[in-house]
Amino acid sequence: MKYTSQAVAKPYFIAAIALFLGQILFGLIMGLQYVVGDFLFPAIPFNVARMVHTNLLIVWLLFGFMGASYYLIPEESETELYSPKLAILTFWIFLVAGAVTVLGYLLVPYASLAKWTGNDLLNTMGREFLEQPLPTKVGIVLVALSWLFNIVMTVLKGRKTAISLVLSLGMLGLAVFFLFSFYNPVNLVKDKFYWWWVVHLWVEGVWELILGAMLAFVLIKVTGVDREVIEKWLYVIITMTLVTGIIGTGHHYYWIGTPAYWQWWGSIFSALEPIPFFMMTVFAFNMVNKRRREHPNKAAVLWALGTSVMAFLGAGLWGFLHTLAPVNYYAHGTQLTAAHGHLAFYGAYALVVLTMISYAMPILRGRAANPERAQIMEMWSFWLMTIAMFFIALFLTGAGIVQIWLQRISVTPMSFMAVQDQISIFYWAREGAGLVFLLGLLLYIGSFFVKGKSHAFE
Amino acid sequence: MNHSSATLSQEDLPGDFAIWIFIFAEMLAFGVLFVSYAFTRAQNIELFNASQLTLNRTSGAINTLVLITSSYFVVRGVEAIKRGLNQQCSHWLTGAFLLGGVFVGIKMVEFQDKFAADITMSTNNFYMFYLSLTFFHFMHVLMGMVILAVIIMKARHGGYSAHDYVGVETGASFWHMVDFLWIILFPLVYIIR
Amino acid sequence: MSAKFTKSMARNVFYGGGVFFFLLFLALTFDTMKVLPKRDNSQNITPAVEHGKKLWETNNCIGCHTLLGEGAYFAPELGNVYPRRGPDFIKAWIKGQPTGVPGRRQMPQFNLSDADIDDLIAFLKYASEINTNKWPPNIEG
Numbered sequence: 001m002k003y004t005s006q007a008v009a010k011p012y013f014i015a016a017i018a019l020f021l022g023q024i025l026f027g028l029i030m031g032l033q034y035v036v037g038d039f040l041f042p043a044i045p046f047n048v049a050r051m052v053h054t055n056l057l058i059v060w061l062l063f064g065f066m067g068a069s070y071y072l073i074p075e076e077s078e079t080e081l082y083s084p085k086l087a088i089l090t091f092w093i094f095l096v097a098g099a100v101t102v103l104g105y106l107l108v109p110y111a112s113l114a115k116w117t118g119n120d121l122l123n124t125m126g127r128e129f130l131e132q133p134l135p136t137k138v139g140i141v142l143v144a145l146s147w148l149f150n151i152v153m154t155v156l157k158g159r160k161t162a163i164s165l166v167l168s169l170g171m172l173g174l175a176v177f178f179l180f181s182f183y184n185p186v187n188l189v190k191d192k193f194y195w196w197w198v199v200h201l202w203v204e205g206v207w208e209l210i211l212g213a214m215l216a217f218v219l220i221k222v223t224g225v226d227r228e229v230i231e232k233w234l235y236v237i238i239t240m241t242l243v244t245g246i247i248g249t250g251h252h253y254y255w256i257g258t259p260a261y262w263q264w265w266g267s268i269f270s271a272l273e274p275i276p277f278f279m280m281t282v283f284a285f286n287m288v289n290k291r292r293r294e295h296p297n298k299a300a301v302l303w304a305l306g307t308s309v310m311a312f313l314g315a316g317l318w319g320f321l322h323t324l325a326p327v328n329y330y331a332h333g334t335q336l337t338a339a340h341g342h343l344a345f346y347g348a349y350a351l352v353v354l355t356m357i358s359y360a361m362p363i364l365r366g367r368a369a370n371p372e373r374a375q376i377m378e379m380w381s382f383w384l385m386t387i388a389m390f391f392i393a394l395f396l397t398g399a400g401i402v403q404i405w406l407q408r409i410s411v412t413p414m415s416f417m418a419v420q421d422q423i424s425i426f427y428w429a430r431e432g433a434g435l436v437f438l439l440g441l442l443l444y445i446g447s448f449f450v451k452g453k454s455h456a457f458e
Numbered sequence: 459m460n461h462s463s464a465t466l467s468q469e470d471l472p473g474d475f476a477i478w479i480f481i482f483a484e485m486l487a488f489g490v491l492f493v494s495y496a497f498t499r500a501q502n503i504e505l506f507n508a509s510q511l512t513l514n515r516t517s518g519a520i521n522t523l524v525l526i527t528s529s530y531f532v533v534r535g536v537e538a539i540k541r542g543l544n545q546q547c548s549h550w551l552t553g554a555f556l557l558g559g560v561f562v563g564i565k566m567v568e569f570q571d572k573f574a575a576d577i578t579m580s581t582n583n584f585y586m587f588y589l590s591l592t593f594f595h596f597m598h599v600l601m602g603m604v605i606l607a608v609i610i611m612k613a614r615h616g617g618y619s620a621h622d623y624v625g626v627e628t629g630a631s632f633w634h635m636v637d638f639l640w641i642i643l644f645p646l647v648y649i650i651r
Numbered sequence: 652m653s654a655k656f657t658k659s660m661a662r663n664v665f666y667g668g669g670v671f672f673f674l675l676f677l678a679l680t681f682d683t684m685k686v687l688p689k690r691d692n693s694q695n696i697t698p699a700v701e702h703g704k705k706l707w708e709t710n711n712c713i714g715c716h717t718l719l720g721e722g723a724y725f726a727p728e729l730g731n732v733y734p735r736r737g738p739d740f741i742k743a744w745i746k747g748q749p750t751g752v753p754g755r756r757q758m759p760q761f762n763l764s765d766a767d768i769d770d771l772i773a774f775l776k777y778a779s780e781i782n783t784n785k786w787p788p789n790i791e792g
Contacts, residue, residue, distance in 0.1 A: 033628050037756030044757050046725050047714025114709040126708025186701045199664035235661035242669040243483050246676045255786035256719045259686045261579045261586045268490045333671035333720030408788045475656035476664045580686050
């Protein structure tokens with residue numbers, strides 16, 4: 001660790017992993033509810049479990065992004081963090097707010113939660129992924145601003161690199177577009193239209209800047225390739241991301257009441273969205289092939305390469321699969337969407353955070369890399385989780401295709417629930433893959449506790 | 459994508475390689491739009507032919523000449539800077555910039571006519587493509603003008619030289635793309651029936 | 652001449668491209684907002700619809716169902732439930748939950764008053780009359 005203030009990243013990473021575990025447990029509950037409908041009913045109805053599952057995902061990724069930026073920005077800027085105290089304070093506020101919110105979901109009927117938290121003052125709750133009560137939403141804004149402030153102040157007083165610039169821009173975008181979560185008009189079409197300004201412009205826009213910056217940072221560190229080369233490719237890749245991704249928002253505007261021309265704009269530009277992901281894959285492998293050093297942390301290299309491949313598969317390929325309007329007409333809102341969502345979030349965002357943790361955590365614990373045995377365990381966890389997630393996506397894709405056929409294409413369409421009964425075998429298989437994923441995650445957590453002779457700094 | 463192949467193409471292409479990646483993306487987007495137009499037209503030939511008659515071919519033709527001339531000016535500008543003549547370069551580029559302004563002006567009159575007739579992207583498939591393509595291209599002209607303006611300002615202050623003119627070539631490459639796209643767009647949407 | 656691929660130009664293209672496409676997106680948004688009143692059925696938004704939407708949200712219906720294809724995929728699409736089932740069925744259904752059939756997916760009892768349910772149905776009726784470019788493909792959603 002070059003700068004002592006980088007240490008604030010550690011609690012962020014630990015919290016991220018803990019919440020990740022929580023997310024997976026709730027995922028397994030929901031997976032079972034898909035086939036054993038009354039499992040845990042009425043204690044934890046599906047909608048509550050899902051809220052916890054998706055909200056924990058968002059929160060742990062944000063913890064990961066924050067930890068990663070508190071780690072990498074001092075190193076990029078070659079100066080101590082502007083205010084480590086603020087970073088720690090923000091950590092606790094975010095953690096407590098997150099925990100209270102999740103407890104609120106689990107212990108209080110959602111309607112009562114809405115009433116008690118001032119939803120009558122400003123209706124913002126009850127929309128997918130934006131279920132947080134008003135105080136939590138305000139808290140998220142404050143936390144994001146505190147994070148942005150701390151990072152920008154650090155960048156301003158130190159060296160300015162492309163990585164820190166791109167990361168800061170990504171964070172700025174994250175904060176700005178989240179503000180649309182406060183806009184909830186009665187007009188359902190407008191509600192949905194601007195809801196995507198948070199959701200799509202986050203995950204297929206500004207978050208990709210954060211992803212690119214984090215990946216570029218790790219690649220510079222583990223390959224030793226010239227910063228100039230990596231940074232200019234970073235710019236090129238995120239340019240393609242914005243060129244395709246911004247108008248690509250149109251692929252959500254086919255069937256929600258918005259004009260038909262979005263079918264053209266959305267199809268054409270989102271069909272190009274795999275390009276930046278493909279570039280990222282080729283870029284990551286090229287940089288690793290051209291490495292000028294053998295970094296002792298082999299696990300981190302694996303995570304980094306894994307991110308580039310799985311992001312391409314999940315976000316690029318699985319996205320393309322159903323993004324063209326004529327296909328989406330049948331695929332919209334089926335298990336195919338769920339397949340894409342799972343693989344894309346895991347491949348792009350879960351993996352990039354784990355890459356960053358894998359690289360930084362040993363250094364935060366005072367060594368260049370973990371002991372050989374711990375790394376081997378970590379790499380096993382990579383393969384278990386990645387293959388399990390790939391199979392989850394495959395099973396859900398199978399479920400989606402059969403669902404589309406029986407419910408939407410067949411001349412004698414079956415009702416939703418009748419179709420669900422027909423495809424329960426896919427759901428059982430998905431739940432099995434989910435258990436393997438949990439095993440991988442437990443192995444991953446276990447790898448932090450493996451003792452042995454670790455690699456000292458060079 | 460790898461660096462050595464990039465180096466190879468860098469020798470063949472005028473201007474910075476970064477703009478060529480952008481140009482490639484733009485050409486791809488326009489290319490798909492053009493192909494989509496052709497396919498949709500094949501399915502609605504009568505509608506497309508009838509709607510096409512309402513377009514103002516004269517202003518389209520004038521705009522074609524305007525853009526081709528502006529591209530020629532840009533070529534002269536690049537030649538000038540290769541000889542280290544910053545002032546001459548900025549004059550030629552200013553000419554191109556002004557012609558860009560003429561294009562924008564004529565185009566705005568054309569758009570105004572359509573809006574006055576209550577024609578929007580939602581009117582029918584032909585107008586959807588016509589307005590999408592021309593407006594998308596129109597924005598590229600504006601962006602090209604911004605790029606030219608930046609280069610003109612820099613050239614005025616003697617910012618380039620006979621050895622260092624990559625910036626001018628980069629902007630020129632973008633402008634030629636804008637011109638090139640219009641040369642495909644104009645016959646495709648305004649004339650071919 | 653590798654100086655012909657420079658970081659500063661890559662950065663300029665990133666800024667230019669990002670701003671350009673965001674402006675294009677704003678222009679399309681502007682047009683969309685102008686066209687929407689012809690498609691979004693907003694002329695039928697009554698106080699009942701408004702209250703119904705709020706009930707839809709504060710009971711987290713989207714946590715299981717989809718509405719115009721968006722939401723969870725655990726329970727049926729409700730964007731067209733009004734023409735599919737009709738108001739009486741919907742009312743009886745909401746009141747009759749949970750079914751308690753062993754092993755079946757369960758919908759909670761939300762303890763809504765008759766007036767509340769009527770408003771919720773008004774909201775679902777309004778949603779079903781939005782011009783969605785003929786989606787879903789058939790009545791099953």
